Amino acid sequence: MQILGQPLNRIDGRLKVTGGARYAGEFTAPGMLHAALVESTIGAGQITGFELSEAQAMPGVVLIITPQNAIRLGGQNGAPQTVHAPLLQDMTVYYNRQHVAVVVADTLDRALAAAASVRVHYQPGEPLTRMESVLDQAYVPKHFRNGSRSPDSRRGDPETAFSSAAVQLEATYTTPIENHNPMEPHATLAQWNGTKLTVWHSTQGISGTQTSFAALFGIDPTDVHVLCPFLGGGFGCKGNTWPPAILAAMAAKMVGRPVRLAITREQMFTSNGYRPQTIQKLRFAAGQDGRLVSMRHDGFSQMSMPALGEYSEPVALATEMLYACDNVAVTHRLVATNASLPTYMRAPGEAPGNFALESAMDELAAQLQLDPIEFRLRNYAEIDPHENKPFASKALRACYAMGAEAFGWSRRNPAPRSMRDGRYLVGMGMATSTYPTNRSPASARVSIGANGATLVQAGSQDIGTGTYTVMAQTAAQTLGIPLGWVRVQLGDSNLPKAPVSGGSMTVASLGPAVLAACQSVRGKLFDMARADRWQGASDQALNLANGAVVGPDGRIPIAELMAHRGMQAVESTAHAESGPEKQQYSMHAFGAQFAEVRVDPELGEIRVARYVAAFDGGRILNAKTARSQLIGGIVYGIGMALLEQTHVDEETGRVVNANIAEYLVPVNADVPPIEAFFVPNDERRSNPLGAKGIGELPMVGVAAAVVNAVWHATGVRVRQLPIRLEEIITS
């Protein structure tokens, strides 16, 4: 019975489409009050005072929290995934729409109405809003990749190699601020019981949430109970514990009643991070033979004021390893502005970095008059040139070949502006994808009952991608039972610890823990069967199937094994983490992206007409949820290429399009037929399941493939995202 790999429906699908799945903002508690945020209307400066009398007199208002009466918080020593400011601890304004007060009232409407009536007085400063204007003040990140990587790296002598190279490219690529905008806005319900705190919170990491609350309120992590059974998407913005969640608990503590704080869609643009603007300067060179001789990638990413924390968009890490080149230098720098703290957003670093890298590769291929795939193949990295070690697996050649075949790449006339369909210019573009295969320590508990009903428990959370389903499949497969016998419980911090749902690592981290716990349960049942009948039988001689141990001469129902031992269930908890393979191998997923665009040269409208992508995601555990990930990532990438941009007013630093009418994401009409598939790769070196992680991979390369297709259609090279029609019609 093969369960892993099958295109199975989500086991929580019915709950979700019938409204049975409860999200953080839907929980209630007896006596619950509602909190609403008051936000600054200046981009920098000091608060000089509050006028609260009007708001305090409004119906239903219970409390208004300002920096003048807020609880003083601790925890400045940095629990992971904690955002320490702004938390109403001082009167400084670092960015426009900073939270400066919280209104607590008996209903949400009353809280919002009163929040709008709070008057704040300021001593305004001059906000710094354009990173371009202070690029010369860029600084080196202090905690690049949380200290796991150096912000700069260098091999060979890229400058000398560049200056003597036959073909050179120097270009600057920029990407805008983008906001995650998951369907479910952040929401928190906080309830204190003495010094113990329960929070229902929309988070990608219940374990990080637990330690954040504990650190800031000075209590033991075991006194914080975090619940998050379902997430309506996160894309990175629910990775950290952001200030509104903490403010909900602060409010609950101050009023002595449970408080829910659900932020508005407008507040989603300044309350929980965003992908920072990047400016990337690339200097690439190649010989006439089409071999890269020099790659230099200097990445600048926009930051908040350093007092709020640090986040650095790691744009150039893929440049270190994607192609064979002896002379490579990359740098990462930060540029402080009066903005809220940026954060991880789907394929952080890789998505904007790959846009620059793969655009530059396309530009060089054109200069060399080489087919873009051929140019990449000539520079194919057989081993990781940065780590100087073999890949656990790399099926990128198959991605190029099978993707090109499915797309019909051979029909591409290499000359730009050479293909037409009626009035439309037609362009074909491609790009390489890569994303690291991450893994973190994780634990899981598995319990099988006498009737075979199995419970899988882990302190992970399903961000919406299918964690419940894939973990159920892993258990069903390993325990030899139908999928319907497995129940999975996630999203509760009392369960065994698991990492944040980020970095595309949930399956690779939690999967092995579930696998190990199931194998342990299986081993216990085998031992029981050996004791009862098959003394000395090897593991190979035994099997588990449909609630029975199957041995050389028959089967023993597990109910029987348990009954005479007086057991109700057999249970195991397992911990799993990387072994020596992490040192032995470089681990990455790969892909090849192909876009066909149609451009109306007079009206400027650019539409993606056709899309094909082939991926090496290692071993695929659910063909259906995996394909959904691919399609979702590609749609996300089309948004990045053509639509998404958070506009910030230069004078005030205030977001101008903080709504999803004017912050454009693709609608169905923007999305063409997408053919996305995996190339075969049944490896097990990356981790025991062989899963490389596919949450972020599919959006890496989409923007470059579209930009390269637009160049092929029009001859216009766009180096600034999103692509705007004015660049086409005025060219």
Next chain:
Amino acid sequence: MQAFTLARPNGLDSATTTAAATGTKYIAGGTDLMQLMKNNVEAPTHLVDLEPLGLSAIHIDDNGARLEAMARMSDVAAHPAIIAGWPVISQALLASASPQVRNMGTMGGNLLQRTRCGYFRDTGFACNKRDPGSGCPAIPGENRLLAILGGSDRCIATHPSDFAVALVALDATVELHDAGGSTRQLRVRDFHRLPGDSPQNETNLQPGEMITAIVVPASPAARRCTYLKVRDRASFEFALVAAAVAMQVTNGTISDIRVAAGGVGTKPWHLPEVEAALHGQTLNDDNLRDAAMQAGQGARPASQNAFKLPLLRNVVLRALRTVAA
């Protein structure tokens, strides 16, 4: 949002009388007003619900179409007689918003929708339209989506309606009913005001006065017409530039021509300069091209929206060619 009361009037006169009081607004489909109230841009203390009045009929006769104010966008767009007699109206409506919004949005409400200018819709910004005299940070700021025609140094907010562009092209009129019980008619071309020194005054409606119907004359040109809308996103987005064109050709000569544009003006923008260049001329591509190049006279682009002028001309030309074909 601030607390408000909701009145459900039992007739037209009771509605207009109630609505004449200060702090009172009509609510029709609510697709725009509710957003504005949630963002505290509008804070009426009383709402007068127009739903109980009916006023949702679509009358067609030889002279034209009479669209009552509460007729839904989706119903008008799908009406066979509208599709046959005034296809530009159906097309403009279908190019607007989303099916869900069109199921709620009304004829009268569509003409009264407010600008999408992000500075207007956020009370954290100064805005002369929302708070007269406070200033306009949009003009030196994020102005890519804003108007190149009809602006003043107080305001360059774009009028967002597609439907109104079609009505301006077809020279439709609105029927108005005031608190005194009297009625009057106004051309849609005269219904909206330029911002000038008072961008807060967007229409020539008097306090309490209500749109009861829109009357669109029938004509051969109205049957030969098109609406072309260009935008960044393929659907569910306001226009960067749009054009409504209607044309009658008699023996190879353009005997009637109507042209208006959206996305470029502070009100639905009539383009008489294009009409004048084509009226009485032979229908040929050179004449269409020359006329399209006249579009947008007096344009004053801001720092980010200069592309709208060449785009306007290309859009008008494409629309002219479409109806000429």
